[in-house]
Amino acid sequence: MKTNAGALLSSIRIDRAADRKISVQLYLRLKDILLSGGVNPGERLPATRTLAKEIGVSRTTVIDAIDRLTAEGLLDARVGAGTFVSQALAGRPASPAAPRPAAGESHAPSLSQAAADARERFAPRAWLPHKSQAFITALPALDLFPMAHWARLSARHWRAGRDDVMGYGHPSGHQGLREAIATHLNAARGIRCDPDQLFVVAGAQQAFFLISTLLLNPGERVWFENPGAIGARNAFVAGGAEIVPVDIDAEGLSVVDGLRKAPAFRLAFVTPSHQQPLGQVMSLRRRLALLQAADEADALIVEDDYDGEFYYGNQPQPSLKSIDTRDRVIYVGTFSKSLFPSLRLGFILVPRNLVGALAEVSAYWLSGVPTATQAIVADFMNEGLFAxxxxxxxxxxxxxxxxxxxxxxxxxxxxxxxxxxxxxxxxxxxxxxxxxxxxxxxxxxxxxxxxxxxxxxxxxxxxxxxxxxxxxxxxxxxxxxxxxxxxxxxxxxxxx
Missing domain, CATH: 3.90.1150.10 (Aspartate Aminotransferase, domain 1)
Structure with missing residues (x-):
């Protein structure tokens, strides 16, 4: 049984009202696809019966067009195997794209006011790399990742029932992964939470956009570390927030500077475990001062714990969330640093009074992160491989x-x-x-x-x-x- 039915050529359209014969139209359209690089040299074309059915013409019409292209050397017919794009087209530059409209003929569609304003205020992000080299900041030690264990767990889940791995995931996240994360946060970061407070998202960046959408109105003020994490700042800017740059000193974000610049703030964004980018750890005294300031302003704090697991030597400072007694901290974590970035997997831990609202927002807009990926990570954690x-x-x-x-x-x-x-x-x-x-x-x-x-x-x-x-x-x-x-x-x- 042949498993390769050939290239999909569904862009071909036949105009039955045109003066030009159908066979000529098909011949010219196929030739254009071949010369423009629409199919690769050596790629198999569909059988004539298949192509005729897909386009809606007779098989005789298809055979006529195929024979003409074969005679021109653009196709290669192999007895018993099928018809293939000629290798003679390898290395041939594709036909140039249609010319751009002349000035004044076309213009870009207008953007929303929010998008236009945000674009002017966005901070430039570095190109996110896929290959390690000195001294890229965004990649963990990919060379040390336990690929054999990952492959074993992946194979287990891809052999599971198709409904379990191929359907839409739950918008709030796979229950097994939420439970595994809750267990890990309790043991490793001193955070006690219920799995229903956790929402699995497609990386920390999506977490910041969701937080911005859920909590910020245009013009509301956000304390932000200066210098600070670019991606999170852009997410809040896109939501219309007014960014308040707050100084960083040896103890972390300066609460005194924040109160001087914006005593009435809606959110504060911090990276207390490893300040991005300066690297210091926020002192316990400063953490307590930030929690008090948020309580007095009726504000919330976003704690980005992007690499909090990786401390050297002595016990680390507790996470901000672990000493939050008034449910002011929204905790954001990611597996991009602890595992690898292409997972596109992160999570949000929200105060109990925000669980219902974020569940609704997730259900309205999100289809969930791939279920199989979440299940693999859950097993990776539950089997002790993550630790x-x-x-x-x-x-x-x-x-x-x-x-x-x-x-x-x-x-x-x-x-x-x-x-x-x-x-x-x-x-x-x-x-x-x-x-x-x-x-x-x-x-x-x-x-x-x-x-x-x-x-x-x-x-x-x-x-x-x-x-x-x-x-x-x-x-x-x-x-x-x-x-x-x-x-x-x-x-x-x-x-x-």
Whole structure:
């Protein structure tokens, strides 16, 4: 039984009212598809009976068109196998696309006011990578992921009943995964919650958009770390919020600065376990002050715990959510850092009084994250593989962090790379006279990716620096990357 019925050619349309013969129309349309790259060299065409049925013409008409294209060398007929696109078309440039309309003939559709305003206020995000290299900040250690265990669990679920893995998922998330996350948060982050407070989403970015949609009206004020996480800021901007940039000091977000700038705020966004991008951990004193400020303003706090599992050595500070006694904190987590980004899997833990509202919003707009993916992650957690992986990653990131600090000694005094106690990126501060953009561009020419600190700032923070990721690269690659940075003219010339 043949399992390949050939390319889908359903774009072919026959105009029966036209003067041109049907066989000629079919011949010309097929020829256009072949020459424009619509099917690949070596690809099999449908059988003549199949194509005739799909287009709605006689088989004789199809045979006539196929024979003409075969005679021209565009198709290759193989007895007993079928008709294939000729390999002679390999490497041939596709026919050019239709010319663009002349100026004045066409224009882009108008955007909504919200979209137009938000686009002007969006912060530029770095291209999100798929391949590890020094010093990309967005990727975990993909080289150490336990692929064999993942493949075993995947095979188990894809052999399950089709209804279980192929239908629409529950908008709030797979119950087994919600239960596994609740158990993990209790044991690892000190957060006690019920599974029905958890909502599984397609990554942290979707979580921020949902929070913005659920809670923010245009013009409401959001305290936001400055510098801070770009994606979350863009989500709130898109919702019409007024971003209030709040200074960061050695203890984290400055509550005093926030109260001075906007005492009546609706939300505060923080990354207390590992400030994005500066890397420090918010002190317990500052966490308690933030909770008190939110309570007095009747505001909520969004805690982004994007890499909170990865701390080095001593016990970490408790999560903000774990010391929240007044249900002010919305906790956002992601598996992009703890497992891998292409899962597109995250979760929101909401206060009990928001469960019903978020369940309704999810049911209105979301179809759920793929069920099989959620079930695989649930088993990965329940079988202890997640805990084992986190422990391994802590050791690996500590080794890579130490390798960066050791190698970066050669960059002083041009770059002051600061140690961090968690996560897999840190910041290197530059002298005030340094040109961030030139250093970033020069590094890219050498195959090194670094992010300027200014990219993360809603307003000028008065500091210059580079954000350096070390989690996704081996210690040897880190050392090679540092040597390339040291060769940049901007980092080699004497400081004035």
């Amino acid at each position: 084992t992986h986190i422990r391994l990653m802590r050791r690996a990131y500590k080794a890579r962090h130490d390798a960066l600090l050791e190698a970066a000694a050669s960059l002083r005094p041009h770059i002051d790379i600061r140690p961090t106690s968690s996560g897999f990126h840190t910041v290197g501060f530059l002298p005030a006279a340094a040109d961030e953009d030139r250093i970033v561009a020069g590094a890219r020419e050498k195959g090194i990716i670094v992010a300027p600190l200014s990219r993360y700032s809603a307003t000028a923070s008065g500091r210059k620096g580079l954000v350096l990721g070390f989690g996704g690269v081996t210690p040897d690659d880190i050392r090679r990357g540092v040597r390339k940075l040291a060769d940049l003219p901007e980092l080699a010339r004497p400081l004035v």
